[in-house]
Amino acid sequence: MSAPDKSRHYRALFISDVHLGTRGCQADLLLDFLKLNDAETVYLVGDIVDGWRLKRSWYWPQPHNDVVQKILRKGRKGARIVYIPGNHDEFLRDFLGTHFGGVEVTDSIIHETADGRSYLVIHGDQFDVVIRHAKWLAFFGDKAYVTALGLNTWVNFVRRRIGLTYWSLSAWAKLKVKNAVNFIGRFEEALSDEARRQGVHGVICGHIHHAADRDFNGIHYINTGDWVESCTAVAEHHDGTFEVIRWVKPAQADAVPAPAKERPVAA
Template sequence: MISDVHLGTKGSKAKEVAQFLKQYSCENLILNGDIIDGWQLRKSGSWKRKHTRFFNRMLKMIERDNTKVFYLRGNHDDFLDQILPLHIGNLSILPDMIYESNGKKYFITHGDIFDSVTTNLRWIAYLGDIGYTFLLWLNRLVNYHRRKRGLPYFSLSQYIKGKVKSAVSYIDQYEAELAKMAHAKGCDGIICGHIHKAENRNIEGIEYLNSGDWVETMSALAEDENGNWQLIYYNEIDFRHKGIRDENISDDTLTNRYQDLKIVAFEKLASDQKPPFLF
């Protein structure tokens, strides 16, 4: 599961998320909102070829692996309201969904519906979006100079949010309210995005999961065959010796090449099946 890619903005890590998806296959791919940033595209955003490649990768997953894709509406891609719900083959576009696995139920929503600022005071949300866009521009500038000095990536906006008490308080309250909603719906857990803060923890007996984003954190959520969820960070994966999957390479060569890749599966493998690229 991924969320908050914000395609159409300069800060979107479209190239990275496409490379990430090339390494894995899955039975279900959930795009949990803000995949396309309609707010920025209506103002100063622009659509690049790398943004289109993300959807090309998604379509290849549907064609090659018969992946079921669920695209949930976020506040930045609220233009989807005009077509919800929509089902075309293996693609479903929905406002939210219930996901059942290994005897557990999860309520999956982007999360903006629980954000009173975004829901009720849209003009304040737009103003905040302008400030966040500036912060991301500053973040790119900081990391440009860090790369030149051989330093690792540093998320300036995450650092600032962690230092501002009001932001920390808002996030805590946001997570608690989502956990209450999951409990009210009779679910064991809730999965969301929206606040760009990856998380996997328990809140009063409710499993709270947040997939993070592909603007700063570059993170995703994945479930193994036992129903256990884990966060995967793009920066933790070593792509140097893995390259891109080549259909002309033998299965044995591929197995050796990917044997140290972090593996997460949605389904168990048959005993005679080669280790695939599971996400």
């Protein structure tokens, strides 16, 4: 699959869990994605900046700054930019209801699709019992996650040298451990219940780094995934349909199978 020769334009784009300020952030791929994909509205669905990590040690290379500038440039060119903070960028929750640099900051928002459906857009950490009731455990889990990402770096260095594609140790582990699978299921159920309580057709969220697009007990549940492991975003087309886009390198485009309802796109 060849790289697209011009920008794609969508009605809306949803991006979450970028974790700018961390070594695991795949800012170069996100920047490439932003260069080739535009939308009338761009929703930043939390954990765009990792305040937790930046508090411990400062890490902000040029590609991370380039991502911020690219998003702000889209706003200057007419796109609506909505920032919904998550737990890693919760410092922005002190600024809910404000605008800065053309960016709206809100805790959640209802998105209306082109075909008249309504979706709750929220990061989702509010429905994570660990974040709500044992934040110390969340910090501990974050440390373990960073360690796993460090191991990923070495594993994938070897894989690239022998011609294999990227493989995520941490994502594999999360899906293989029974408790992690159960957590994902409970999270999806909690978000779907909240969407039902608010009387909307679906929910679009992030937080758990697990992209999804499926029906959950009559509610359309969409998770944007992340830009640390899977490099996924969600797009609403101009007819109101949704798509989970997995952004991969050109050499990997034909080799990386996408999960159900996802489409690989060459970067």
